[in-house]
Amino acid sequence: MCPSPGTEGVERGYVIPIGGAEEKLSNPTILEKFVKLCGGENCRIIVIPTASQLDETGPTYVDLFHELGAGDVVSMPIESRSDAKREDYLSELKAADGVFITGGNQLRLSTILGGTPVAQAIRWLNAHGTHIAGTSAGAAIMPEHMIVGGGGGSTPTEDGVTLAPGLGLTNSFIIDQHFRQRDRLGRLLSALSYNPFVTGIGLDEDTAAFIDADGVFEVVGSGAITVVDPSGLEYSSMGHVQAGDPVSLIGLKMHVLADGGCFDSRIRVANMP
Amino acid sequence: MCPSPGTEGVERGYVIPIGGAEEKLSNPTILEKFVKLCGGENCRIIVIPTASQLDETGPTYVDLFHELGAGDVVSMPIESRSDAKREDYLSELKAADGVFITGGNQLRLSTILGGTPVAQAIRWLNAHGTHIAGTSAGAAIMPEHMIVGGGGGSTPTEDGVTLAPGLGLTNSFIIDQHFRQRDRLGRLLSALSYNPFVTGIGLDEDTAAFIDADGVFEVVGSGAITVVDPSGLEYSSMGHVQAGDPVSLIGLKMHVLADGGCFDSRIRVANMP
Numbered sequence: 279m280c281p282s283p284g285t286e287g288v289e290r291g292y293v294i295p296i297g298g299a300e301e302k303l304s305n306p307t308i309l310e311k312f313v314k315l316c317g318g319e320n321c322r323i324i325v326i327p328t329a330s331q332l333d334e335t336g337p338t339y340v341d342l343f344h345e346l347g348a349g350d351v352v353s354m355p356i357e358s359r360s361d362a363k364r365e366d367y368l369s370e371l372k373a374a375d376g377v378f379i380t381g382g383n384q385l386r387l388s389t390i391l392g393g394t395p396v397a398q399a400i401r402w403l404n405a406h407g408t409h410i411a412g413t414s415a416g417a418a419i420m421p422e423h424m425i426v427g428g429g430g431g432s433t434p435t436e437d438g439v440t441l442a443p444g445l446g447l448t449n450s451f452i453i454d455q456h457f458r459q460r461d462r463l464g465r466l467l468s469a470l471s472y473n474p475f476v477t478g479i480g481l482d483e484d485t486a487a488f489i490d491a492d493g494v495f496e497v498v499g500s501g502a503i504t505v506v507d508p509s510g511l512e513y514s515s516m517g518h519v520q521a522g523d524p525v526s527l528i529g530l531k532m533h534v535l536a537d538g539g540c541f542d543s544r545i546r547v548a549n550m551p
Numbered sequence: 552m553c554p555s556p557g558t559e560g561v562e563r564g565y566v567i568p569i570g571g572a573e574e575k576l577s578n579p580t581i582l583e584k585f586v587k588l589c590g591g592e593n594c595r596i597i598v599i600p601t602a603s604q605l606d607e608t609g610p611t612y613v614d615l616f617h618e619l620g621a622g623d624v625v626s627m628p629i630e631s632r633s634d635a636k637r638e639d640y641l642s643e644l645k646a647a648d649g650v651f652i653t654g655g656n657q658l659r660l661s662t663i664l665g666g667t668p669v670a671q672a673i674r675w676l677n678a679h680g681t682h683i684a685g686t687s688a689g690a691a692i693m694p695e696h697m698i699v700g701g702g703g704g705s706t707p708t709e710d711g712v713t714l715a716p717g718l719g720l721t722n723s724f725i726i727d728q729h730f731r732q733r734d735r736l737g738r739l740l741s742a743l744s745y746n747p748f749v750t751g752i753g754l755d756e757d758t759a760a761f762i763d764a765d766g767v768f769e770v771v772g773s774g775a776i777t778v779v780d781p782s783g784l785e786y787s788s789m790g791h792v793q794a795g796d797p798v799s800l801i802g803l804k805m806h807v808l809a810d811g812g813c814f815d816s817r818i819r820v821a822n823m824p
Contacts, residue, residue, distance in 0.1 A: 431731035432705070433755055433775045434807060458704035461734035467807065482706055482797070502706045502797035506805075513823050515809065524755070524775035526812050528821045530805040532779075534707060534740065536788065536797040548801045550786050 279422055279446030284405035290491035291376075291409040293447045295417030297455040297481030297501060298381055302342055308486045308499050312411050313346045315488075316376035322350040324374045328357070328390050329382025329415040339378060348376075362394035371399045374408050381414030385426055388419060388442055397445060404447050414455050417481060422449040428465030434525040436516065438468030450493045450543040451479050457504060458482040466506060471516040471525055474508035477543055485537075493543040497535045507531040507546050552695055552719030557678035563764035564649075564682040566720045568690030570728040570754030570774060571654055575615055581759045581772050585684050586619045588761075589649035595623040597647045601630070601663050602655025602688040612651060635667035644672045647681050654687030658699055661692060661715055670718060677720050687728050690754060695722040701738030707798040709789065711741030723766045723816040724752050730777060731755040739779060744789040744798055747781035750816055758810075766816040770808045780804040780819050 284290055292315060300308045316323055323343050327336035336353030343351040352370060356362050371377070377400055379387070391397045404410045410420070418424050424444030429435070454466045457480030466478045479487060482501025489495040497503050512529035519525050533548040535541065541548045557563055565588060573581045589596055596616050600609035609626030616624040625643060629635050644650070650673055652660070664670045677683045683693070691697050697717030702708070727739045730753030739751045752760060755774025762768040770776050785802035792798050806821040808814065814821045 430734065432734065432736050432753065432777055433731040458706040458737065461703065461705065463705050463736055464731065480705065500796075502799065504705055513821075515823065519809075523773075524809040525807065526775065526809045526823050527805075527807045528812075528823065530807075532800075532803040532805045534798065534800045534803075536792075536799045539799050539801075548786075550788065550799050550801065 279443065280449050281447055282401040282405035288406050291404045291407045293404065293420055293489040294409060294411035294486055295420050295453045295455065295481060296411060296413040296486040297417065297457060297483045298414030299483035300413055300486070301484050301500065306346065308484070309342060310346050311488070311498055312376060312409065313343055313348045315409050316348065318347050319349045321348055321375040322373050323348050323376040323378060324371055325351065325353045325378045325380065327353060327355060327380045329384060329387045330380050331382065335380050339380060356390060356396060359390055359394055362391055362396040368395055368399055371396065371403065374403060376409045376411065377403065379412035379416030379419065381416055384415035384418040384424060385442065387415055388424060388444065392443065401446060410447055417453055417455045419444050420447045421451055421453050422446045423452055423469070425452065425454050425465060425469055428468060430461040430464070432461070432463040434464050434467035434471055434527065435522055436519045436525060437521050439465040441469060448489060450477060452476045454480045456483055458501060463504070467527065468525065470506060470508045471514050471527055474511045477546065478506040480504040495541055497537055497539040499537060502534050502536045505533040505535060505541050505548060509546055552716065553722050554720055555674040555678035561679050564677045564680045566677065566693055566762040567682060567684035567759055568693050568726045568728065568754060569684060569686040569759040570690065570730060570756045571687030572756035573686055573759070574757050574773065579619065581757070582615060583619050584761070584771055585649060585682065586616055586621045588682050589621065591620050592622045594621055594648040595646050596621050596649040596651060597644055598624065598626045598651045598653065600626060600628060600653045602657060602660045603653050604655065608653050612653060629663060629669060632663055632667055635664055635669040641668055641672055644669065644676065647676060649682045649684065650676065652685035652689030652692065654689055657688035657691040657697060658715065660688055661697060661717065665716065674719060683720055690726055690728045692717045693720045694724055694726050695719045696725055696742070698725065698727050698738060698742055701741060703734040703737070705734070705736040707737050707740035707744055707800065708795055709792045709798060710794050712738040714742060721762060723750060725749045727751070727753045729756055731774060736777070740800065741798065743779060743781045744787050744800055747784045750819065751779040753777040768814055770810055770812045772810060775807050775809045778806040778808060778814050778821060782819055
């Protein structure tokens with residue numbers, strides 16, 4: 279699904295995928311920046327802990343965001359598709375400056391939220407200025423095409439990745455997370471070789487892409503983001519390779535960007551400050 | 552060390568790094584091709600099992616190469632630097648059409664062979680037409696700069712790789728092995744960012760690069776070779792990053808090549824048949 283069309287003259291909110299395991303106590307740079315972006319003490323942040331099956335996930339983030347100075351933080355424990363239609367939840371969402379989607383299982387997120395009024399509300403909100411952050415599974419769900427799973431290792435294969443429709447907050451990027459920690463280059467390359475129109479970003483843990491309304495992101499955090507740009511692809515064997523066999527890809531461009539690095543998806547150019 | 556200069560009019564032998572765990576029984580494509588290249592039933596192959604500490608490693612490869620039709624195969628169990636000076640070994644080596652260096656520990660290889668008459672003989676032989684193959688540690692030792700170790704994961708770091716001088720059979724490539732299986736992109740990128748003059752090749756298991764006298768290689772085997780070409784590097788933070796921190800790299804080119812794919816290191820161009 280493409281991002282919600284938005285309204286002329288109204289700036290879109292940031293889309294902020296985080297690679298999982300973001301620092302919460304000693305140096306919570308990413309979460310701090312998110313709270314500040316939302317407006318600090320005057321802001322309202324909604325936490326959606328649907329991906330997680332632990333009762334404490336929502337309240338933990340509520341406490342965290344309060345400690346970081348957010349004025350009003352609410353956890354919205356959407357557990358089922360009928361929860362995702364609740365009128366009280368929808369009116370709570372309306373006033374949100376920021377939405378934070380926690381980690382867990384991204385298929386749980388997409389099966390519970392997909393196509394519901396809450397999903398529509400999140401899409402609409404983002405198109406009208408609300409910032410949406412998500413960590414781990416909450417990052418995976420953000421793009422039009424979501425990576426559900428796949429084998430480890432650096433070599434792409436025909437069956438090396440499973441995709442599902444995501445929330446569609448961006449269609450410029452395909453997002454993988456826990457990237458360095460779980461050896462996911464191969465599955466990101468598999469996803470890109472299915473259809474090389476997007477840019478792939480692999481987010482290390484404790485590392486976020488703050489993607490602005492123009493599709494330009496800045497890297498924040500202690501790890502790096504691996505950017506794979508397949509726009510110059512000269513050859514791919516994805517169309518005729520046997521299941522399980524490695525896929526040949528010629529002409530990929532790659533950047534590794536640490537904190538402060540930027541990438542402009544419109545012109546596919548990376549730079550460092 | 553640069554490759555041995557060779558003699559005008561005499562073609563160099565192939566340099567054949569293999570990513571480890573090459574198929575030996577049901578479909579030994581790589582070893583078969585090596586034997587054929589050496590001359591089949593008329594050839595002499597010397598096996599150097601120095602990297603391994605298992606007594607059966609040498610004899611196992613001797614049996615294998617015999618089964619694959621090699622005429623004369625000898626294991627040369629060099630266990631010490633004094634072994635690497637033995638006159639009988641040096642005269643046996645003289646008549647070799649092929650040398651095969653087994654897997655094990657590449658530091659054992661470099662500490663025992665480095666600078667000895669056997670190492671000089673291998674370099675001279677390759678410059679005068681003898682094909683040198685090596686698997687795993689035996690592949691790592693081949694280039695001028697050998698990857699000894701480093702952490703897993705896809706992100707390069709300042710201390711992400713340990714290098715040591717290798718045999719110097721090629722200075723066009725830096726070679727990593729068990730690439731997909733052991734998640735080694737980060738350490739290959741670390742090595743390349745130290746000095747981006749070479750091309751990095753990451754060899755999957757059961758996958759070989761047959762590098763010819765002109766520095767062109769063909770991929771043979773069931774996996775893939777990840778080629779990282781840093782010649783267009785626009786930015787690297789390697790020079791000023793803190794130990795352990797991720798290194799930013801902008802402008803890498805990457806290809807993934809399966810069986811039949813080729814790469815020409817002189818012009819840094821990849822293609823598929």
